[in-house]
Amino acid sequence: MSRNRLLRRLAGLGAAALLALAGCSRGTDAPPTQLQLLNAARGSVGQIARKARGTAAPTRPPLTRAALDTVTVPVLEVTVERRDDWAFLFRTLERSDSSPGRIEQWNTEDSNVTLSLRNGVLIATRGLGGDLLSSAVQVVDGQPGPASGGEHLQMIRNLDYRETALTLSCELVDLGPETIEIVERRHATHHLQQRCEGGGGRVVNDYWTDPRAGIIWKSRQWAGPHLGYLSLRRLVK
Numbered sequence: 001m002s003r004n005r006l007l008r009r010l011a012g013l014g015a016a017a018l019l020a021l022a023g024c025s026r027g028t029d030a031p032p033t034q035l036q037l038l039n040a041a042r043g044s045v046g047q048i049a050r051k052a053r054g055t056a057a058p059t060r061p062p063l064t065r066a067a068l069d070t071v072t073v074p075v076l077e078v079t080v081e082r083r084d085d086w087a088f089l090f091r092t093l094e095r096s097d098s099s100p101g102r103i104e105q106w107n108t109e110d111s112n113v114t115l116s117l118r119n120g121v122l123i124a125t126r127g128l129g130g131d132l133l134s135s136a137v138q139v140v141d142g143q144p145g146p147a148s149g150g151e152h153l154q155m156i157r158n159l160d161y162r163e164t165a166l167t168l169s170c171e172l173v174d175l176g177p178e179t180i181e182i183v184e185r186r187h188a189t190h191h192l193q194q195r196c197e198g199g200g201g202r203v204v205n206d207y208w209t210d211p212r213a214g215i216i217w218k219s220r221q222w223a224g225p226h227l228g229y230l231s232l233r234r235l236v237k
Helices: 003-010 015-020 032-052
Strands: 075-080 085-095 103-107 114-118 121-126 132-136 150-157 163-182 185-198 201-210 215-222 229-236
Touching: 121 215, 121 229, 150 185, 163 201, 163 215, 163 229, 185 215
Parallel strands: none
Antiparallel strands: 075 085, 075 229, 085 103, 103 114, 114 121, 121 132, 132 150, 150 163, 163 185, 185 201, 201 215, 215 229
């Protein structure tokens, strides 16, 4: 996949687009008024994407807590570290299945890129190339982040579209309480670190969890050999 194509997919929402979403209510159902606001935001995104074509990645827009406080829908910032590409994602779906934990689906505004998380732990990506098709993770109901070590099975889509199974052996280390700051707001968190080995390599995932709020404010998670690490920050709860 060319860099320009990826930039078009990952062009994120600027502060103006975030402000355009002010007043939207929480939840996954979007009434007509919210859809109109989202369509207005798309215009700003299109301008950023057009500027990115054939040039360097678009500059990450400056964010302020005052601007974010006007947004009433959950917003997740995602960075593909090895490419320095980024996007703002919006939660579009919440559901449960037969496994423990709750699944959240996050999409870019054009739905070209999707992340799926189970209790905040990455289980799938779509639209990035070399995607993580699925991931079996150990979580428990009502607790954000991984609950234990053990086997971690990932299904990876190679760039030739073939699927590869990757088994990691992981241990979970509790690094204790830690206060972090995300865009001018401090959060009291618990730092969990998942250390995994397999496939001839070593992977370290970090999670800054808030058990009382039931979310992960920040994480750095490995999405497979093609994507590498994704850095995630919860900008709006």
